[in-house]
Amino acid sequence: MEGPARPYTNFIPPYLKESVGKWKTHKVLEPGIIEHLDTSGNKIYTVRVASTPNGRYSTETMRKISAIARKYAGASMRFTGGINMEFVTKDLNDAISLKTEMEDLGFPIGGWDGHLWNMTSCAGYFHCALAATDAPSILQNLANNLGKYFNKEELPAKLTISSSGCPSSCGNSFLTDISISGIHTEIPIVTPEVSKCDLQGTAYTCPVGAIQLKQLPDGSRTLEIRANLCIGCGLCVGACGGIIFETPEKTDGHAISIGGKAVPSRVGTTLGRVVVPYLPNEPPYYKKTVAVVTRIIETWKKDARKGERIADWVDRIGWESFYEKTGLPFYGQSMEYLDVRGMMTLRDGGTR
Ligand code: SF4
Ligand code: SF4
Structure with a gap:
């Protein structure tokens, strides 16, 4: 202005x-x-x-x-x-x-102290080509089931929940206590159409450097995706029509992370860690996702000390104990590496 x-x-x-x-x-x-x-x-x-x-x-x-x-x-x-x-x-x-x-009008009042403070999501499928899951709809289902925590049932501390359609995290995933992130579990493939794209520019879109330029025997150039680095963000697919996911309707899904927060209290600002690497997209109610999130909240509510946010609670009890108490399957990797790259690693059972 x-x-x-x-x-x-x-x-x-x-x-x-x-x-x-x-x-x-x-x-x-x-x-x-x-x-x-x-x-x-x-x-x-x-x-x-x-x-x-x-x-x-x-x-x-x-x-x-x-x-x-x-x-x-x-x-x-x-x-x-x-x-x-x-x-x-x-x-x-x-x-x-x-x-x-x-x-x-239908809007609950609350969201302060030891309650659910807010739920935010990116636009997802509404107008983004990169989405791997319907972030707003998942969050609406969670809101329908978790509303009591906004103003009725008390929690040990502040709780924030977010969802993003893909690992780019425009919905603020990884800095909220519980977050849902869409994930493309396929490695995108490079088709001959890639020659119509700006190859160097497309390679630069990859946030983890998984795309490299490659010279073909006839002297022309193409792109190659290093599968062991790719985190399935889809940015290259959005940048170049010659890179595609083959069957996203079968392989797209979402991961659940916990323990993100952007405040200096206790263990300080923390990035969320992936605790459930893959859940299938199952609209309209996303019952499995709602069940996992509810289980995490209920376990934290029962076990945490007053004032302990999810990151603080896990920091005290340890990841092993978190998995024991919640009953979620443990994949055996060091939790140090369960950031966004961990989604892909865990998806394959740690074989990549
Ligand atoms: S997080 Fe992904 S799906 Fe959501 S708006 Fe950002 S790029 Fe699009
Ligand atoms: S999907 Fe994302 S991480 Fe994988 S190659 Fe494309 S831009 Fe890189």
């Missing part, structure tokens, strides 16, 4: 402007309603509302949400980084009324 810099405070309600930079403390009054106190004794109230897992709304719904914001929250609201909705009211009664009206 061009023009002179404008302070962001131009866009917030007057009762919030008065306290900007003077906050003293806050407390959760009930799931989803947070009271903030400034140094002059002024109070305001944040109402936190769950979003749709993909952050996708009809304009009709957005108009209803806007009307509620106009009525109770100074005609203003925001989406958090985890795509929850947040409204700020001046009065507690307005916060309570806003909560009731948003619940009537």
Whole structure:
């Protein structure tokens, strides 16, 4: 946007402007309603509302949400980084009324302290050619089954869940406590059509350097994919029509990772580790995926100490114990290597 810099405070309600930079403390009054106190004794109230897992709304719904914001929250609201909705009211009664009206629209209120904070996904199949799984639909099924953790049943600590259609992780996978990542389990194949592509440029798209230029006996050049390095991200397939997955409908699926978080507490910022390397895509309900995620949450809930996020809990009990307690199959690799590359390694039973 061009023009002179404008302070962001131009866009917030007057009762919030008065306290900007003077906050003293806050407390959760009930799931989803947070009271903030400034140094002059002024109070305001944040109402936190769950979003749709993909952050996708009809304009009709957005108009209803806007009307509620106009009525109770100074005609203003925001989406958090985890795509929850947040409204700020001046009065507690307005916060309570806003909560009731948003619940009537079907949006649960909560997501704070020891609860499920947010669920986010990338666009997946909606408009991305690289997707190996229907990330928004998987997340919607998880939301349908895990809603009680957003505002009713308490968990040991904050829980975030995400899903991405492929290992590129646009849905923020690997930095959430539990994440689903689509995976193409085939190694893509190079067809003669590859000659129509920018070979060097296509090779550069590979994030792990698995594509190399190759000279053919007739002097022409082609590309070669090193199967032992390929993580099935599909970026080369998106970049060049001459590289294809042969039977993605049979071989695409998704992996489950746990233990990602982007905060300095306890064991610090951690990347998620792949604990289930492959589950088939089974729409519409993805029952196996929902069952595995539910089992992980239930085990963590029962076994973790208060304040331990999933990464902290596993750090204390160890990976072996994690597999024993959850009953998930253990593949025998060192957990140090269970990053995105581990998806492919584990998929083949560690033979690659
Ligand atoms: S994570 Fe993959 S499928 Fe999802 S938007 Fe990014 S590239 Fe597309
Ligand atoms: S699928 Fe991804 S990792 Fe495999 S060769 Fe293509 S770009 Fe590289």
